[in-house]
Amino acid sequence: MLKMTKCNSSRHDNGITDIESNTNKNNLKIGDPVRVKEGTVCPDLKDLCIGGWQGRVSEITEDKDGKMLVCVRWDSITLKNMPGYFIEQSEVEGLDYTTMCLWTEEVELSEPRDKKEKQKRPLKRF
Secondary structure, eight states, X not given: OOOOOOOOOOOOOSOEEEOSXXXXXXXXXXXXXXXXXXXXXXXXXXXXXXXXXXXXXXXXXXXXXXXXXXXXXXXXXXXXXXXXXXXXXXHHTTOOTTEEEEEGGGEEEOOOSSOHHHHHSOXXXX
16 A cells, blocks of 8 residues: 655756657666655645655656656556545646656656556546
């Protein structure tokens, strides 16, 4: 089960551009399985600690200062254990709760916990 604790962190600037290549300075590639580092907070819900959430890199971008972001598509285990209030708040704000963009230093490579196909299935939670 995912932990839900309070933690502190700073977040993104504006001026983000897509990266043509599949890799970045941290050697992450599209499709790589990653885990969010402990102490990382949700960029859209500051009281939600997302450390331990896992998924796969779906996009790599760079801001105007050259700082790298990765978009993570959450794995089926993270989606299953995600707090309901986060899903509801995301839907109210028109955000996609199945993905999140984070700084590359907020994630680390991990072993996959599910198959890619499971990520594409609709969430049957409610």
